Amino acid sequence: KQEVTQIPAALSVPEGENLVLNCSFTDSAIYNLQWFRQDPGKGLTSLLLIQSSQREQTSGRLNASLDKSSGRSTLYIAASQPGDSATYLCAVRPSGGSNYKLTFGKGTLLTVNP
Amino acid sequence: DTGVSQDPRHKITKRGQNVTFRCDPISEHNRLYWYRQTLGQGPEFLTYFQNEAQLEKSRLLSDRFSAERPKGSFSTLEIQRTEQGDSAMYLCASSTDRGRREKLFFGSGTQLSVL
Numbered sequence: 001k002q003e004v005t006q007i008p009a010a011l012s013v014p015e016g017e018n019l020v021l022n023c024s025f026t027d028s029a030i031y032n033l034q035w036f037r038q039d040p041g042k043g044l045t046s047l048l049l050i051q052s053s054q055r056e057q058t059s060g061r062l063n064a065s066l067d068k069s070s071g072r073s074t075l076y077i078a079a080s081q082p083g084d085s086a087t088y089l090c091a092v093r094p095s096g097g098s099n100y101k102l103t104f105g106k107g108t109l110l111t112v113n114p
Numbered sequence: 115d116t117g118v119s120q121d122p123r124h125k126i127t128k129r130g131q132n133v134t135f136r137c138d139p140i141s142e143h144n145r146l147y148w149y150r151q152t153l154g155q156g157p158e159f160l161t162y163f164q165n166e167a168q169l170e171k172s173r174l175l176s177d178r179f180s181a182e183r184p185k186g187s188f189s190t191l192e193i194q195r196t197e198q199g200d201s202a203m204y205l206c207a208s209s210t211d212r213g214r215r216e217k218l219f220f221g222s223g224t225q226l227s228v229l
Binding site: 004031032034036041042043044045046049051052053089091093100101102103104105106107 | 118120145147149154155156157158159162169170203205207214215216217218219220221222223225
């Protein structure tokens, strides 16, 4: 059974700092990995998707990397802003069987202080 | 394209009542998912539709839960005889088959509180 762990559970940084969020998964047989952002009481917004054959994806100040063999992904946020404050979730999609079911981590709660 | 729409945003009900939620996916998306999220946890898969066919239902869904997607368009999730343990955020997502590039788009969710 796939398990996804996100470390740290919470992170507080001053504005302007670069930061890294970590995601690890136990089964490396994945189809893709997706990073989401969730604001309090709201739904999920997709940030980046990395296919299993890719090593990284970039969008603006965000960069996500994937090391499938070691079961790890990181989300790098450059020059953080107070508006980046949210919970960040990673989710993996398995490569076989029921490959439409995402398994999520519990998320990292990020607070960027002005 | 207005994204995935869910209604209502919030629902407060008394234990034992029935509730129904609606999800309108992105119009060209043929895949629709329901997930449930409790406080401090990541979303958990409930069920999946490809067009109008419900292809999988999680063991998390007891017999009190039923989901439909008539004509492969909008979907409804009904909970009968609600229990306090049903209190959660119910999230709907949709996608279209793009292989490894397939990305899920989520709605804003329906927050259910069972008193």
